[in-house]
Amino acid sequence: MALLKVLLLLGLGVSVNSDVSLQKRILGGHNCADTERLYHVRLEGSNGTQTSLCGGSLIHPQWILTTDTCWKSETGWINIAKIDVHQGPSRWRAFILRKDPVVYNPEGWSHDIMLLKIRKVANAPLAPLPDCSYRLKIGDTVQLAGEGATTTGPNNLQIFSVAPAKHLQCVDMPVVEASHFLPTYGHVFSAKAQNKDVCYGDAGSAAVFNGKIYGVISPGVPHRACESAASIVDVCEYMDWIRARTGLK
Incomplete structure (x- = not known):
């Protein structure tokens, strides 16, 4: 399945943003506040x-x-x-x-x-889990975070194996595609902003809206930074399963 996901990403055929700096945090983000994301x-x-x-x-x-x-x-x-x-x-x-x-x-x-x-x-x-009476729409801003690479390699290639970032990184990105079903991934939405991206190592971290987790960063990270939108699993689509498995109300 992992190979299939890589092949799907390579097949997108999107162009590389040549303006991306090689010195970006979670690419284009900042240190999360010390009071944020203690979970x-x-x-x-x-x-x-x-x-x-x-x-x-x-x-x-x-x-x-x-x-x-x-x-x-x-x-x-x-x-x-x-x-x-x-x-x-x-x-x-x-x-x-x-x-x-x-x-x-x-x-x-x-x-x-x-x-x-x-x-x-x-x-x-x-x-905090999401309030699914409100579903994310295009234009809503989500905050992504992670401890993956804070730089890219030559030609904006993503770095596969790095030590965790010294400080948890946060980045705000607008939703560009609302929740939909994507084969081999599940129910996902997408976020994208110029010169901002997630990296290898950030997968699994939360996408937050209004202080609540609305998404989980998908492992489908393109080989080059900022060449496509970040894919995020839509937590609201899985809340019944999460509650049944964990006992959460």
Whole structure:
């Protein structure tokens, strides 16, 4: 499935924005305020020689909301969740993820959304879930965030493997395509702004509107920065599933 998603992205045929600076945060963003996104979770995978990086959101004392590719199932890999990462290394709490992820796959293939169960944590800020009586429309501004690369490589190529950003990055982007169903991805909406983008490592982090999580950044990141809109999983389409799995009201 991952290969199919890459092929779909390559087939979009969009042009590269040659004006993008090689020194951009989450590309084109800024340091998130210290009071923002205290529910952000860093998801790390390692097999001793390779590492992976994703984001997630603590929505319940035992549950993390993220995207389906942020789980390394291959032999030898260890998956770790770190909460309180936005408050600095002295506050981190790390959990080895021992339970299999819960994925949404009613059609027999996984949508780009996943729940991870951890040992119950106390005194951890939880992410506010969306008010789905309001559905995002074109022109609404969402805030994206993540700890992925804050620069691009030559010719604006995305950087695949980097250490987490020193500070959680936030960026505001308007919705350019309302929620729709996209095969191999699920229910998604899109956001795009000039010289702004998400990077490898930002997948799974939240897209926020009015202080609530309305989306999860999809892992479908193009090879070159700012060449297409960021794809975001529409959380409202999965709220019944999230409530049933987590027990949230």
